[in-house]
Amino acid sequence: MLHALVVSAVLLAALKPATGAALQARAAKHVTLDVVNAKLAPDGFSRSTVVVNGQYPGPPILLTKGDSLSVTVNNRLTDPTMRRSTSLDLDGLFSTTSELYDEGSSFVTQCPIGPNASYTYNHGPIDQAGSFWYHSQLSIQYIDGFRGPLIVYDPEDPHKALYDVDDLTTIIQMGDWWHNTTLSPTMLPQYEATGIIPVSDSSTVNGVARYNGGPAVPWSVVNVVAGKRYRLRLINESARNVVTFNIEGHSLNIIEADGGNLVPHTVNALDMLAGQRYSVVVTANQPVANYWIQTPFVGGSAANNLNQNASLARAILRYAGAPIADPTTPMSAGPFTGSLVEADLAPLVPQAAPPADVNMTLDLEVIAGQAIWTVNGVSFLPPKTPTLMQVLEGASTEADFNVTENTFVFPPNKTIQFTFPPNDDDDAHPLHMHGQNFWLVKPNTTDVINTVNPIKRDTAAAGANGMILRFSTDKPGPFHFHCHIFWHYQAGLATVLLNNANATRAEVHPTPAWEALCPAYSALPADLQ
Structure with missing residues (x-):
C-alpha cells in the first residue's frame, strides 16, 4: 500500500493549485529517507529487505513544479548478508548545474553513503512535471526494495481537462x-x-x-x-x-x-x-x-x-x-x-530534433557464455575516483580516464546522435540517460526516422530493430548512460557522457559534505561498502 511521506508541512500544499507567480516563490520541500533493513513479505514470502522508512515500495515524494527539493538519506543498514552502503538516484529529475554532484550516481557523480552516515541531496527549483521515481544506484541494491515514486504535479497541466482524479490512489x-x-x-x-x-x-x-x-x-x-x-x-x-x-x-x-x-x-x-x-x-x-x-x-x-x-x-x-x-x-x-x-506517440508541443553535429554508433555486445556486456568493445567498470571528482581535478579528454570508464567527451552546445544497430539477443535494452532527456528519433518499433516531431524521454529500447536518439550538450557535467536492466548495468552495459569539462569546473561547487563521501567510503572495510 502507498503511505504519504512525512515531510515538512509545505509539502501538503504542493498538491493545491498555484499561480505561476506563486510557483516562483515556493519554499523548499524537506524529505527524510531512513534506509533500513526490514523483514517484509510482499508476496507472502518473508525476507530481509533494503527499504525506505520500513516499507515497500518506498513512501511517495510529492512535489509541485517550481519546488526545490532537499532529501536527507540516513543510512541505517545493518544486515551483514547485504550491501550496507547506499546511494539515491532521483530517476528522471534534471539536476541544476551548481548541484550537479547531487545526482546520486555512485562513482560517477559521488561516492556511496556508508552505514550510520547521512547525506543531503538538493535539487531545484524543479522546472519539470510528470511521473518519476527514486531508487538506490549502488550495485543491484534497489532489487532488495529501495525504490519508490516521485511525482511532480503541474498546476497548469495542459491535460488537466482530461481527468478528474490524480492523487496517491492513482499511482x-x-x-x-x-x-x-x-x-x-x-x-x-x-x-x-x-x-x-x-x-x-x-x-x-x-x-x-x-x-x-x-x-x-x-x-x-x-x-x-x-x-x-x-x-x-x-x-x-x-x-x-x-x-x-x-x-x-x-x-x-x-x-x-x-x-x-x-x-x-x-x-x-x-x-x-x-x-x-x-x-x-x-x-x-x-x-x-x-x-x-x-x-x-x-x-x-x-x-x-x-x-x-x-x-x-x-x-x-x-x-x-x-x-x-x-x-x-x-x-x-x-x-x-x-x-x-x-x-x-507524438509530443504535445512539436519540436524538431536539431541536426546532428556528432554521429556515433554504439554497438551493444555480450561475450558468449559470460555476463560481460560491452559498449563499442568496452565493459564499464566504476572508477575508484568518481568521474565528477576527476573532472574537477582537471580531467578533460577521453585519454584522461581509464578505458574501462567508457567516458565519451563532447564539446558544449552540440547535438549528438547515437545510432544503435539491431541486436539479436533476447532483451530490448532500456537505455537510460541521467540528467537530461533525448529526442527519440527512431524507436525500436519502427524503421522510420522522425526528426520533425519525435518524443523526448529518458529511457528507451535498443533492441532487435535498432534505435536512434539525439541529445544536446547544452548542460555541462558527467551524466551516466546505462541499461536499466541492472544485471546488465553491473555487467558493463554503461557509459559516461561528459559535456563541457571546462564549464563543469567553473560552475559546479562541491560542498564539504560531498567531498567527505569518498574518504569515508574508502576507509570502510569491504563488508561495509
Whole structure:
C-alpha cells in the first residue's frame, strides 16, 4: 500500500493549485529517507529487505513544479548478508548545474553513503512535471526494495481537462521481486560466472504479489467511481522485467511518457521497460463491477524459477458499489490486442530534433557464455575516483580516464546522435540517460526516422530493430548512460557522457559534505561498502 511521506508541512500544499507567480516563490520541500533493513513479505514470502522508512515500495515524494527539493538519506543498514552502503538516484529529475554532484550516481557523480552516515541531496527549483521515481544506484541494491515514486504535479497541466482524479490512489508501481536475500553477494557473482540472469519469483503491483504455490495475498485494489476519469501514473520499477499493462474492459489514453506531455493516444495495452513511466487516463465507464488490472511480465524463462507465474501479476479495479470480491473473469497473461506502438506517440508541443553535429554508433555486445556486456568493445567498470571528482581535478579528454570508464567527451552546445544497430539477443535494452532527456528519433518499433516531431524521454529500447536518439550538450557535467536492466548495468552495459569539462569546473561547487563521501567510503572495510 502507498503511505504519504512525512515531510515538512509545505509539502501538503504542493498538491493545491498555484499561480505561476506563486510557483516562483515556493519554499523548499524537506524529505527524510531512513534506509533500513526490514523483514517484509510482499508476496507472502518473508525476507530481509533494503527499504525506505520500513516499507515497500518506498513512501511517495510529492512535489509541485517550481519546488526545490532537499532529501536527507540516513543510512541505517545493518544486515551483514547485504550491501550496507547506499546511494539515491532521483530517476528522471534534471539536476541544476551548481548541484550537479547531487545526482546520486555512485562513482560517477559521488561516492556511496556508508552505514550510520547521512547525506543531503538538493535539487531545484524543479522546472519539470510528470511521473518519476527514486531508487538506490549502488550495485543491484534497489532489487532488495529501495525504490519508490516521485511525482511532480503541474498546476497548469495542459491535460488537466482530461481527468478528474490524480492523487496517491492513482499511482501504480510495478516491480520484480526475488526471494533470495543475498542478491548482491551471491546471485550477482553467479550471474557474472554463468551469464544467466536470475529470474524473479514474482512481480509486485503497489507492493503486492503472488507466486506459484504461495499464499493468496490480497490483491492491491484501485477504487473508482462510475463516470469519473482517472489519471493513472504507471511506473515500472523493475530491475529486469518488461511489464505489459492492461485493464480489462477499459481503454488507456496515454498523455505522458517519462515526464513529457504527449498528444493523447488511446490503446488497450502498453509495454513498459524497466525504468519507464507513463500516465494514462482511464474512464470508469463500464458496469459497476470488479475488473482485472493485468500486468504480466517477461524477464527470463519461468523454467528457471518455478515460483514465477506471469498471470499472477495483477491488481483489481473496483467500482464503488461492487462487491468485495475478485473479478469473475479468468486471469490472463495476454497477449492483448491494440497494444502501444511507441512510434505512434507524438509530443504535445512539436519540436524538431536539431541536426546532428556528432554521429556515433554504439554497438551493444555480450561475450558468449559470460555476463560481460560491452559498449563499442568496452565493459564499464566504476572508477575508484568518481568521474565528477576527476573532472574537477582537471580531467578533460577521453585519454584522461581509464578505458574501462567508457567516458565519451563532447564539446558544449552540440547535438549528438547515437545510432544503435539491431541486436539479436533476447532483451530490448532500456537505455537510460541521467540528467537530461533525448529526442527519440527512431524507436525500436519502427524503421522510420522522425526528426520533425519525435518524443523526448529518458529511457528507451535498443533492441532487435535498432534505435536512434539525439541529445544536446547544452548542460555541462558527467551524466551516466546505462541499461536499466541492472544485471546488465553491473555487467558493463554503461557509459559516461561528459559535456563541457571546462564549464563543469567553473560552475559546479562541491560542498564539504560531498567531498567527505569518498574518504569515508574508502576507509570502510569491504563488508561495509
